[in-house]
Amino acid sequence: MSGRRVRAITRRLLQGFRRDRRTVALLFVAPIVILGLLGYLMRGSSNLPNVGIASQDSGPLGALVASSLKSSSHIHAVDINASDGDAKLKDGSIVAYILFPADFTRQAQSGSVAPDVHLEGSQPGEDSPVLQALQESMISLASQVAGRSVNFQPRVHHLYGGRNYDTLDYFGAAFVGLVVFFLVFVITIVSFLNERSQGTLERLMASPLRRGEIVLGYMLGFTVLALIQSAEVLVFALAVLKIHNQGNVLLIFGMEALMAIAAVNLGIFLSMFARSEFQAVQFIPLVVVPQVLLSGIIFPVSIEPTALQWLSDILPLTYAVNGMRDIMVKGADLTSSGLQLDAAVVAGFCILLIVAGTATLRRRLA
Amino acid sequence: MNDAYAVDVEEVFKSFGSFKALNGVTLRVRKGEIYGLLGPNGAGKTTLIRLICGLVEAHGGTVTVLGRRMPDIAVLRHIGYMTQQAALYPALSVEENVRFFAAINGAEDGVREALGLVQLWERRGSVVSTLSGGMRQRCSLACALVHRPELLLLDEPTVGIDPQLRVQFWDYFRRMAADGTTLVVSSHVMDEADRCQRLGLIQYGRLLAEGSPADIRAQGGSQNLEEAFLALAGRRES
Numbered sequence: 001m002s003g004r005r006v007r008a009i010t011r012r013l014l015q016g017f018r019r020d021r022r023t024v025a026l027l028f029v030a031p032i033v034i035l036g037l038l039g040y041l042m043r044g045s046s047n048l049p050n051v052g053i054a055s056q057d058s059g060p061l062g063a064l065v066a067s068s069l070k071s072s073s074h075i076h077a078v079d080i081n082a083s084d085g086d087a088k089l090k091d092g093s094i095v096a097y098i099l100f101p102a103d104f105t106r107q108a109q110s111g112s113v114a115p116d117v118h119l120e121g122s123q124p125g126e127d128s129p130v131l132q133a134l135q136e137s138m139i140s141l142a143s144q145v146a147g148r149s150v151n152f153q154p155r156v157h158h159l160y161g162g163r164n165y166d167t168l169d170y171f172g173a174a175f176v177g178l179v180v181f182f183l184v185f186v187i188t189i190v191s192f193l194n195e196r197s198q199g200t201l202e203r204l205m206a207s208p209l210r211r212g213e214i215v216l217g218y219m220l221g222f223t224v225l226a227l228i229q230s231a232e233v234l235v236f237a238l239a240v241l242k243i244h245n246q247g248n249v250l251l252i253f254g255m256e257a258l259m260a261i262a263a264v265n266l267g268i269f270l271s272m273f274a275r276s277e278f279q280a281v282q283f284i285p286l287v288v289v290p291q292v293l294l295s296g297i298i299f300p301v302s303i304e305p306t307a308l309q310w311l312s313d314i315l316p317l318t319y320a321v322n323g324m325r326d327i328m329v330k331g332a333d334l335t336s337s338g339l340q341l342d343a344a345v346v347a348g349f350c351i352l353l354i355v356a357g358t359a360t361l362r363r364r365l366a
Numbered sequence: 367m368n369d370a371y372a373v374d375v376e377e378v379f380k381s382f383g384s385f386k387a388l389n390g391v392t393l394r395v396r397k398g399e400i401y402g403l404l405g406p407n408g409a410g411k412t413t414l415i416r417l418i419c420g421l422v423e424a425h426g427g428t429v430t431v432l433g434r435r436m437p438d439i440a441v442l443r444h445i446g447y448m449t450q451q452a453a454l455y456p457a458l459s460v461e462e463n464v465r466f467f468a469a470i471n472g473a474e475d476g477v478r479e480a481l482g483l484v485q486l487w488e489r490r491g492s493v494v495s496t497l498s499g500g501m502r503q504r505c506s507l508a509c510a511l512v513h514r515p516e517l518l519l520l521d522e523p524t525v526g527i528d529p530q531l532r533v534q535f536w537d538y539f540r541r542m543a544a545d546g547t548t549l550v551v552s553s554h555v556m557d558e559a560d561r562c563q564r565l566g567l568i569q570y571g572r573l574l575a576e577g578s579p580a581d582i583r584a585q586g587g588s589q590n591l592e593e594a595f596l597a598l599a600g601r602r603e604s
Contacts, residue, residue: 198456199450199451206420206445207471
């Protein structure tokens with residue numbers, strides 16, 4: 001072992017980075033951006049989940065608990081009519097509503113209350129602040145019922161999902177699409193770069209091929225692979241992992257296919273901005289990580305800080321993830337306007353990228 | 367535009383940033399001739415070839431190929447272009463590579479003839495990544511000529527290949543020229559210059575001299591082409 005030779009290798013490595021400013025920037029800027037984003041996402045939000053309160057209590061305690069819920073730091077409580085509750089859950093204006101029955105005060109005085117908690121249930125992470133706020137408001141209730149403890153047993157109902165859904169059921173719907181999107185993106189960007197670095201793209205450009213034909217040919221080729229992969233992922237998710245699915249399997253496959261086509265075109269487009277496979281791989285933390293954080297896979301978009309919600313609203317993965325959950329957890333079909341919007345946005349994004357990829361092809365070659 | 371010319375380059379300028387790759391080049395290539403583009407590395411030969419096949423656009427001047435102002439995608443069907451590096455798909459076989467370039471030029475029927483010409487028909491099933499450098503160059507040439515182009519642009523086709531194969535390549539070139547194909551061959555190897563019918567000497571993005579090898583010798587005042595070239599280059603600098 002020669003220290004001098006080892007030093008030579010170390011020096012050579014650092015010298016190379018000195019001239020690759022993009023890699024250096026990625027090395028030192030990306031962690032701050034990603035961690036900063038995560039910090040802002042988790043701590044910077046003043047947006048609380050909207051929760052409806054429907055108090056039918058003929059006594060005073062329902063109103064008391066309701067007012068305690070309205071001052072909660074976990075939720076944003078609004079009064080609603082019990083009959084509107086399910087409609088509001090469906091249209092997404094509230095994530096849950098709590099119903100205090102007409103005999104709620106009497107229940108409390110007899111030592112055991114059972115408010116009805118109706119959860120929308122399609123997104124993980126939205127339930128816990130609701131139950132936490134209710135739990136805390138029960139403490140203020142207990143102090144009003146002197147001399148005895150109050151047993152608190154909420155009856156939880158799920159519009160979607162439910163008790164037999166575990167974490168994988170919620171994340172699985174989003175991940176089925178994400179896995180395909182991510183892998184197809186990486187394979188496409190590296191392959192298209194190979195075309196450039198091995199000189200064949202130059203040859204193609206000196207042939208009668210039109211730019212649109214190159215992009216379309218690539219897109220179709222990778223789409224064939226992506227569709228096979230999508231089918232494999234779907235079968236594994238449903239048959240082996242037994243992720244709950246309320247929707248039509250063909251719709252899931254269709255949404256996966258749209259995500260795959262978007263990933264192919266994103267790969268082709270971004271390959272124009274990389275000069276080597278090394279630089280191409282650097283797009284992963286820049287492109288994929290923020291989308292994973294902001295698309296609602298892990299944190300519901302509705303409780304993100306407002307500025308990040310704007311960002312989430314322009315990211316295609318947000319719509320893709322939403323669409324996958326709509327199909328698999330909510331059982332939505334093509335008559336659902338939400339799913340129509342999700343599919344349309346992802347399809348529109350594909351078209352935008354095809355145009356952008358075609359337009360930048362010659363510029364980067366010269 | 368005279369119909370006798372396959373390539374007509376008129377007062378062409380091309381810069382990359384502050385670097386002037388071509389600085390007012392004018393040259394004409396007659397149909398059916400082998401035209402040698404000679405000059406040292408970095409002289410502007412590749413840029414000129416890329417301009418001729420429309421891969422880059424000139425900042426000034428005009429490039430006319432087979433009667434059409436470039437860039438014009440319709441002309442590309444009639445051009446064959448062999449890049450400096452053997453630009454092939456390494457995971458495909460020899461035949462698959464040639465067949466692909468035949469397909470994008472609409473000339474699938476030329477595969478056998480092209481592979482026969484470069485003597486790779488017997489090795490058509492070999493995967494390109496397993497081939498030697500010389501075989502890759504031959505395969506690359508087959509890809510460039512599979513659609514029987516009227517104009518064949520060859521960017522340093524004999525770099526890195528052994529003398530025996532170089533002789534073979536020039537044999538192919540002569541046969542194609544005899545069949546009416548126009549060839550533009552760039553090289554910085556002076557002993558190849560004598561095999562061309564006419565030469566253009568390029569340095570610092572300018573055309574120093576143009577003519578048959580005998581003309582160039584006369585202009586440079588030497589029987590040795592290399593010395594003639596150096597004399598012409600020195601004259602221009604002074």
